Amino acid sequence: MKLFTVFAFAVTVLSGCYIPARFDAEIKLTRAGYYSMIFDGYLVDAGLYDGLRKGKISGDEEKRKIELIRADMKRDTAVKEFAYFKKGHFKVHWEKEGDLVKDNMVSFLRRNEKFITVKYLQKKGIAVMEGASIADSTAKRMLEEGLNIQGEIRVMIDAKVIRHNATKVKGDPNAPGEKVFIWKLADVNAPTPNLVYELR
Numbered sequence: 001m002k003l004f005t006v007f008a009f010a011v012t013v014l015s016g017c018y019i020p021a022r023f024d025a026e027i028k029l030t031r032a033g034y035y036s037m038i039f040d041g042y043l044v045d046a047g048l049y050d051g052l053r054k055g056k057i058s059g060d061e062e063k064r065k066i067e068l069i070r071a072d073m074k075r076d077t078a079v080k081e082f083a084y085f086k087k088g089h090f091k092v093h094w095e096k097e098g099d100l101v102k103d104n105m106v107s108f109l110r111r112n113e114k115f116i117t118v119k120y121l122q123k124k125g126i127a128v129m130e131g132a133s134i135a136d137s138t139a140k141r142m143l144e145e146g147l148n149i150q151g152e153i154r155v156m157i158d159a160k161v162i163r164h165n166a167t168k169v170k171g172d173p174n175a176p177g178e179k180v181f182i183w184k185l186a187d188v189n190a191p192t193p194n195l196v197y198e199l200r
Helices: 046-053 059-074 136-144
Strands: 018-029 034-045 079-086 089-099 105-110 113-121 126-130 150-157 161-164 168-171 179-185 194-198
Touching: 018 113, 018 126, 034 046, 034 105, 034 113, 046 059, 059 079, 059 089, 089 105, 150 194, 161 179
Parallel strands: 018 150
Antiparallel strands: 018 034, 034 089, 079 089, 105 113, 113 126, 126 194, 150 179, 161 194, 168 179
């Protein structure tokens, strides 16, 4: 398994999953447990994309699948904007906030499709923001099929960070004592963002 971008996950690509193609993600974390997560960008429905690319899906079938995907997304109250773009790509704006101590875990897109996860490890008194991993063969297949993942993740945090692999770290001029950890994901082979911090 190679480390992959924050939003990839270990399932067979192009068989019916969502892939973030281009995005900005902003996450706010506090030592008291508050979290806020925002995703703004494009998700690709891999099955729809592959079917259209290979000419296996008609115009009517494309419309039917779009409505099914729309209905699926509308069940999630965190989805604030959802619109079809083209070729299996959807414009998505997703927002969620809460108390990590109470929730224990929050994931984008959702718990069964964990593109990015923040979880509370109570016994250790820490919280972890992490992505998933994907097999080399899956990443290679994505590129061969014309899919890629590009974006930027910004984590604003006032807690003590134990370790991280951010591309860049800077202070926040609008919030003294807070730092901003930035991951710039150039392509599908970028390392998986990871950050561990103390809670409470």
